[in-house]
Every structure is written in C-alpha cells, then in structure tokens.
Amino acid sequence: MPVPRLLPTAEATDLLALTREIARDELAPRAAGDEAAEKFPRDAFRLLGQAGFLGLPYQEEHGGGAQPYEVYLQVLEELSSAWMTVGVGLSVHTMSCFPLAHFGSAEQRSRWLPEMIGGELLGAYALSEPHAGSDAAALSTRAARQDDSYAVNGAKAWITHGGVADFYTLMARTSDDGPRGISCLLVDGGTAGLSAGPPEHKMGLTGSPTTPLYFEDARVPAERLIGAEGDGLKIALSALDSGRLGIAACAVGLAQAALDLAVDYAKQRQQFGRPIIEFQGLEFLLADMAAAVHSARATYLDGARRRDAGLPFGQQASVAKLVATDAAMKVTTDAVQVLGGAGYTRDFPAERYMREAKVLQIFEGTNQIQRMLIARHLAKH
Structure with a gap:
C-alpha cells in the first residue's frame, strides 16, 4: 500500500x-x-x-x-x-x-x-577484494603509472554489476604508503585486460550479477585519475557514507513490502472462524513490524536531511544502515512466520524477501563495522 x-x-x-x-x-x-x-x-x-x-x-x-x-x-x-x-x-x-x-x-x-x-550507462563500484572487505585499506590491486596511463593488475571481489557495467569506479594502490597509497580511477567497462569472472551463486538478489573482476595489465588513461594520487581511500569512504543511506532506503522498501504482504495475508486468512489478524498474537507481531519499518525510515530521512543541509552525516548514515537493515531482516523473517507454511513456499514472495534481506546486513560495510564507526564518532565528542 x-x-x-x-x-x-x-x-x-x-x-x-x-x-x-x-x-x-x-x-x-x-x-x-x-x-x-x-x-x-x-x-x-x-x-x-x-x-x-x-x-x-x-x-x-x-x-x-x-x-x-x-x-x-x-x-x-x-x-x-x-x-x-x-x-x-x-x-x-x-x-x-x-x-x-x-x-x-x-x-x-x-x-x-x-x-x-544520462540514462544509457550503468556503473559499478570496485573497492572490495578477496582479502580486503571490511579492511578496505588492505587492498592490493595495483595501478602503476607508465607514461600517460596506469597499468592495473589485481583482482576485485563481490562487484555488483560485474561484467555488465559500462564503467567501474576503481580503488587501486598507486604506492606502498598504507592507506595513503590508494587512488581512484574511472575505468571504461570495455578496457582491454579487464574481465569478469562467473557470477556468484547467491541466496538472494539472484537477478543482480555479483562477480569478481580481474585486471591483467589493463591500461587506464592517466586523465581518468579522480582527485590526486593517494586520495582514493578518502574518496571511497566518503562515497560509502552516501551509499549507506541508499542501502538503508532499499532495506526500508523491502521491509515495507514484507509488512504489506503480511497484513494482506492476515486479513484474508481465516482460522477458528475469523481472520487471523484479529488474534492478539498476530496483532502484536504486525504492530512490531510496522514500528520497525517506520523507525527505520526515520533514520535514513534524518541522515539525508543532514546531508542536504551540508551537515556532517557519517554517524547518521551508519545508524541508518544498521537500524534499517537489521529491521529488514527481522520484518521479513516475521512475514514468513505470519504466512506460516505458505511463507515457506515460493508461491508467495515472503521467502524471497527474507533471502534478499540478509545481504543488506553485509554489504556497504557489515553491521559490525557500522557499530564500530558509530562508537568512534561517539568517542570523538
């Protein structure tokens, strides 16, 4: 609704x-x-x-x-x-x-x-690596400057739109200076030496390809360096703050869909001569689901309004991502429970919602990482 x-x-x-x-x-x-x-x-x-x-x-x-x-x-x-x-x-x-x-x-x-x-191209964000997920500063894909281009070598992991994107925003190491050795390159999807591995077999979001990316002496023109060399981690983390608000909004949309499904089913399903929504056990469960959706929506709107006003919003983005994705996991799980046996079948979308919710707690920084970030913000003040 x-x-x-x-x-x-x-x-x-x-x-x-x-x-x-x-x-x-x-x-x-x-x-x-x-x-x-x-x-x-x-x-x-x-x-x-x-x-x-x-x-x-x-x-x-x-x-x-x-x-x-x-x-x-x-x-x-x-x-x-x-x-x-x-x-x-x-x-x-x-x-x-x-x-x-x-x-x-x-x-x-x-x-x-x-x-x-403009509408015709689709992008992908290439930060994570097989051994550098939550620890983004540990990435090892290298971009070596050679005259007027960078020769990129390495592998990326868990890339949404891998193999179908028209461009990749790539974080790669241009020096060995730890976190300050990472730079940002805008890579054309058709670059020679760039290839995608087979899509991962995932429990949810199966319509969205998630693949590894491989760079083998892929030449990226030096003019496609975004910012200065060494700015890559700062750029990546700034983008993630906004991206976390995006994932929070997606999570609320999924939770709302699950709530709507559960309410509609509970109004129609009859047991003991009346709709199951009239039983207090279901009423309270649905009420808690609705409260979770509404409160999660408030967290992402708070972060967005701070961003629009030019105020710091990193802590609010982490709160929104944490609250909204945990809510989506709980609400979709409860939706399956409301539907009972029907919720465990593919005749209804409840089981798909539940499978899709899980990854929201993982990408754009796991919810454990969000808790660390929130605590660090608190420690600064």
Missing part, C-alpha cells in the same frame, strides 16, 4: 508518483520470474534512465535531476519495495558516480558525468 509522504516540493511529489507507477506496472509483475531465472533486468535500468532516475541527486548542468537526497532515497525505497535488484542496482550506480561528481575536476565532470548519469 502506498505510504503517505511529506515531500519538499510539488516536483518531488510528481516524481514519487511516477516512481510508484513504474514500480507497480513495470517492475513488480516481473520481479519473481526474473529472480527465479537469475536474469539481469538491464532493460529496467534503461527504462529508469529514460525517466531520469540514474542521475537524480546530481547537478542539473550535467544532466542530473538536482533532487535532494531526501527525495532520491524515497525513490529508492519505492523501487526496492517492488524489486530489490533494481533498487540496489540504482543505489550502486549512484554511488559509482559519486567520486567523479564530488572529487573530479570541472573538466572531468563536463567530459564524463553527463554520459554516466
């Missing part, structure tokens, strides 16, 4: 109405089938691109939508409630554009950003 929204402008209200129309008519009807077939919905992203969704929070001068993050995140939530693969995919694409939009030179932004957010 549509959630009433408090939106800042009439334009934002119209945008969310369009989002709901696309989600209802174009995404929701095919989500279960494409997930079961492990089919990547590239055409869905082209549709979103044509509607202007692939550049919503970016500058109008480069073809973006210039929408506040508060609005962009509510769009993400609506898309995720219809199809998690699409919501997460849009969040990853938006994060992949972040380094260029915020750290690139004016010339670089004018040259590449319009195409990246």
